[in-house]
Amino acid sequence: MTAAMPSAIVPLNLDVNLDAFLASVEGRAYRMALLATRERADALDIVQDAMMRLVQHYRDRTSAEWPALFQRILQNRILDWHRQQQRSKRWLVWLKPVNEDDEAEQALEDIPDTREHNPAELLARAADMDTVLRVVEALPIRQQQAFLLRAWEGLDTAATAAAMECSEGAVKTHYFRALQTLRSALQAEAA
Amino acid sequence: MSSEPDDFQRQLRQTLDRSVEQLDADTRADLQRVRARALAQAAPRNRLRPAMAVAASLVALVLVPWLALREPAITTPDLALHDDSAYLAEDPDMLATWDMLDAIGEVPDA
Numbered sequence: 001m002t003a004a005m006p007s008a009i010v011p012l013n014l015d016v017n018l019d020a021f022l023a024s025v026e027g028r029a030y031r032m033a034l035l036a037t038r039e040r041a042d043a044l045d046i047v048q049d050a051m052m053r054l055v056q057h058y059r060d061r062t063s064a065e066w067p068a069l070f071q072r073i074l075q076n077r078i079l080d081w082h083r084q085q086q087r088s089k090r091w092l093v094w095l096k097p098v099n100e101d102d103e104a105e106q107a108l109e110d111i112p113d114t115r116e117h118n119p120a121e122l123l124a125r126a127a128d129m130d131t132v133l134r135v136v137e138a139l140p141i142r143q144q145q146a147f148l149l150r151a152w153e154g155l156d157t158a159a160t161a162a163a164m165e166c167s168e169g170a171v172k173t174h175y176f177r178a179l180q181t182l183r184s185a186l187q188a189e190a191a
Numbered sequence: 192m193s194s195e196p197d198d199f200q201r202q203l204r205q206t207l208d209r210s211v212e213q214l215d216a217d218t219r220a221d222l223q224r225v226r227a228r229a230l231a232q233a234a235p236r237n238r239l240r241p242a243m244a245v246a247a248s249l250v251a252l253v254l255v256p257w258l259a260l261r262e263p264a265i266t267t268p269d270l271a272l273h274d275d276s277a278y279l280a281e282d283p284d285m286l287a288t289w290d291m292l293d294a295i296g297e298v299p300d301a
Contacts, residue, residue, distance in 0.1 A: 018230065019226065019230055027219075028211055030211075031210055031211050040218070044221055044222070048225040048228060051225060051230075052229045054229075056232065123198055126202035129210050148207075151200050151203060151204055152203075179199075182203070183199065
């Protein structure tokens with residue numbers, strides 16, 4: 001039966017769509033949050049908060065807008081968590097404040113090129129799940145976000161910049177540095 | 192041109208995908224709970240909205256005719272009350288009572 005749906009059912013359909021959308025992104029969102037926090041409970045909290053904010057504020061937007069909105073909320077929440085941790089650490093050990101974007105200012109020429117290493121070995125290491133997760137986890141937070149959004153989520157530079165709320169130039173630098181760091185780290189693991 | 196960077200990124204992507212596919216049952220259950228909680232939070236607002244609209248319509252349906260048909264609470268003050276002669280002229284019974292009081296000499300002072 002393909003009879004026209006009464007309009008009263010539309011909100012329920014919206015919930016069904018939103019539920020399907022959230023179900024499709026929850027695993028990756030959790031993995032991202034876990035890589036950033038290394039704490040299962042914190043990662044779940046972040047995912048829940050991101051989902052709630054999407055439902056509360058953007059449930060009436062078109063479903064095509066949800067992925068970008070969700071990523072923006074999620075990345076913001078991850079960064080908030082990271083900043084909160086940094087603040088707590090600073091209060092405890094009187095560390096010098098560090099700006100996450102400072103690392104983006106470093107000239108690209110300063111980054112060592114590791115392409116002379118054995119590509120087959122590198123790919124083999126890149127297939128080792130535990131090693132990859134450990135190496136990605138160790139990336140600075142902004143590099144990690146740029147890498148996951150560009151390489152894993154498949155966002156372009158502009159969409160990644162929107163999700164990370166920074167400039168496209170900063171995204172390019174973070175992403176480039178992340179790839180170089182990952183390459184070096186995986187080569188070092190292989191050696 | 193070498194495709195090594197592409198292969199490297201593709202391999203990393205596949206490895207990360209695999210890490211999500213292999214999430215344990217407890218984590219999957221937790222994620223399901225988290226999702227249900229997020230959706231439930233929006234549900235009451237969503238489902239109460241039509242009910243509230245119907246309730247508001249019913250109240251309006253009752254209130255509007257009632258307000259329209261009800262007698263005005265404040266009427267125009269009867270100025271005649273302050274004018275004895277005119278008031279008595281309009282009430283023959285009162286006039287009769289007045290005449291009777293006049294006859295027995297009991298007319299109240301003005």
